[in-house]
Amino acid sequence: MAWTNSDRAQRLPKNWPTIRRRILRRDGHACMAVFSDGRRCGMPATDVDHIERGDDHSDANLRALCGWCHQKKSSSEGGTAAASRAVRQARPTAQHPALED
Ligand SMILES: [Zn+2]
Numbered sequence: 001m002a003w004t005n006s007d008r009a010q011r012l013p014k015n016w017p018t019i020r021r022r023i024l025r026r027d028g029h030a031c032m033a034v035f036s037d038g039r040r041c042g043m044p045a046t047d048v049d050h051i052e053r054g055d056d057h058s059d060a061n062l063r064a065l066c067g068w069c070h071q072k073k074s075s076s077e078g079g080t081a082a083a084s085r086a087v088r089q090a091r092p093t094a095q096h097p098a099l100e101d
Contacts, residue, residue, distance in 0.1 A: 013057050020048045027064035033073075035099065041069055043098050049073060068096060 013019065024045055031041035045064035052061055065073070 011055060016057070019057060019059075019062065023048045023059065023062045024064050026059070030064065031066035031069055032063040033065055033069040035096065039099070041066060041096060041098055043068065046070075 027045060029045050031043045031045045033041040035041065043066035046067050047065045047070040048062050049065040049070050050056065050061055051063055
């Protein structure tokens with residue numbers, strides 16, 4: 001094969017830019033992350049996140065996130081499914097800018 005394997009954790013499909021645009025539009029360009037107190041982030045979304053890590057690029061597995069939430073999720077994701085499960089149950093340890101009173 002001539003193409004280079006970038007070794008990314010997630011292999012994005014060729015039409016990812018199209019998918020990404022569609023998800024951002026679907027979610028109103030607002031971050032869909034929900035905090036432990038039930039409030040939605042709602043910050044302007046710049047990223048599209050895979051709810052379950054892996055190669056499921058279906059709309060149901062994608063959501064818009066702001067850069068802050070996406071980075072926070074990615075940084076706490078390990079390489080295992082167990083770590084992925086832990087992320088979804090974990091409470092945020094740092095204060096999100098949108099939650100500052
Ligand atoms: Zn957010």
